[in-house]
Amino acid sequence: MSTRKLQIDAFVRLLDIMDELREKCPWDRKQTLKSLRHLTIEETYELGDAILENNLDEVRKELGDLLLHIVFYAKIGSETGSFDIADVANGICDKLIHRHPHIYGDVVVANEDEVKQNWEKLKLTEGKKSVLEGVPASLPAMVKASRIQDKARGVGFDWERPEQVWEKVTEELGELQHEVTSGNQQRIEAEFGDVLFSMINYARFLNVNPEDALERTNKKFIKRFQHLESRAAESGKQLHDMTLAEMDVFWEEAKKL
Numbered sequence: 001m002s003t004r005k006l007q008i009d010a011f012v013r014l015l016d017i018m019d020e021l022r023e024k025c026p027w028d029r030k031q032t033l034k035s036l037r038h039l040t041i042e043e044t045y046e047l048g049d050a051i052l053e054n055n056l057d058e059v060r061k062e063l064g065d066l067l068l069h070i071v072f073y074a075k076i077g078s079e080t081g082s083f084d085i086a087d088v089a090n091g092i093c094d095k096l097i098h099r100h101p102h103i104y105g106d107v108v109v110a111n112e113d114e115v116k117q118n119w120e121k122l123k124l125t126e127g128k129k130s131v132l133e134g135v136p137a138s139l140p141a142m143v144k145a146s147r148i149q150d151k152a153r154g155v156g157f158d159w160e161r162p163e164q165v166w167e168k169v170t171e172e173l174g175e176l177q178h179e180v181t182s183g184n185q186q187r188i189e190a191e192f193g194d195v196l197f198s199m200i201n202y203a204r205f206l207n208v209n210p211e212d213a214l215e216r217t218n219k220k221f222i223k224r225f226q227h228l229e230s231r232a233a234e235s236g237k238q239l240h241d242m243t244l245a246e247m248d249v250f251w252e253e254a255k256k257l
Contacts, residue, residue, distance in 0.1 A: 015085065018071045033076055040069045052215060098122065120154035131155055142211050145200045153204070162205035169198045227254035
């Protein structure tokens with residue numbers, strides 16, 4: 001049996017199971033688009049964690065959870081006659097074909113940047129008034145900043161060299177320090193935001209995903225801090241009773257590990 005036939009059979013099996021659960025399971029019958037939303041967001045973050053950990057078995061499992069959610073939404077949509085899984089699949093197929101004229105048409109592109117530029121231009125011909133309309137309002141601020149900058153770059157609004165961006169970072173740091181000295185909390189917050197925005201911009205020029213970089217640092221801090229807690233407990237001490245110098249001994253130990 002061909003791989004494609006196995007893939008089709010597996011997907012049809014999932015659709016059949018979804019139909020049966022929606023009909024017979026009290027919990028599945030109760031769900032709506034809105035009730036599933038927060039669960040989908042949670043599953044997406046779990047997938048992101050698995051990817052960062054490079055745990056491919058977990059990636060496979062989390063992709064399955066997300067696929068279930070997509071099928072679930074489509075099933076709910078079919079019950080009101082709004083859309084079904086075929087509409088969902090054909091919709092993305094049509095979009096991909098339309099937005100890849102260098103593959104399905106006669107447009108010639110030289111590199112990835114030209115592909116992105118064409119993508120944003122085509123979106124504007126589809127009725128969007130701004131290239132930034134495609135950035136979801138509910139995205140976390142750091143992810144949103146990355147997407148905003150990426151989309152602006154797609155239409156040519158960008159720095160030319162990394163050195164220019166770093167100069168902007170240092171400029172924003174200077175402005176932040178000036179406001180810290182002045183003590184105006186509202187201006188400090190504004191300048192702090194500018195520093196973060198410029199650092200996220202600089203990350204693009206370094207080919208660093210700022211969200212991934214920060215999350216890796218979060219995980220690193222958690223591991224080191226938990227080692228600190230564990231070693232303190234082994235020594236019969238509570239962290240709040242220890243001096244910073246005493247805690248630093250265990251922290252440096254954690255860094256070596």
